[in-house]
Amino acid sequence: MEITNFEKTQLNFISEIKQKIRQAQYEAMRAVNVQLAQFYTEYHDVINLVPLVREISWSKHVTILKRCKDNLERQFYGKFSKFFKKFTIISKYIINFASTKHL
Numbered sequence: 001m002e003i004t005n006f007e008k009t010q011l012n013f014i015s016e017i018k019q020k021i022r023q024a025q026y027e028a029m030r031a032v033n034v035q036l037a038q039f040y041t042e043y044h045d046v047i048n049l050v051p052l053v054r055e056i057s058w059s060k061h062v063t064i065l066k067r068c069k070d071n072l073e074r075q076f077y078g079k080f081s082k083f084f085k086k087f088t089i090i091s092k093y094i095i096n097f098a099s100t101k102h103l
Helices: 005-043 051-053 058-067 071-081 087-101
Strands: none
Touching: 005 058, 005 087
């Protein structure tokens, strides 16, 4: 049974898609590993923040880590975010607070 030119093209196309998916998965895995490392270095010795780790979502933690520079701010926004379903509200508060803090 001989493979036609069309079938070869299809096989090449499928292998290219698989390669792109694997590359995207690898990039996502690297990004998550960087975030996990940052998360650990920031939270591993702060007793007040440890309970918040279990109470709010990962995306909220990532946003708080990126935008808040000290542990007191992180603790405040972590507790604050438990009461709001939409994190966009908290994210806007963080941005506004950070911009006014440096004036």
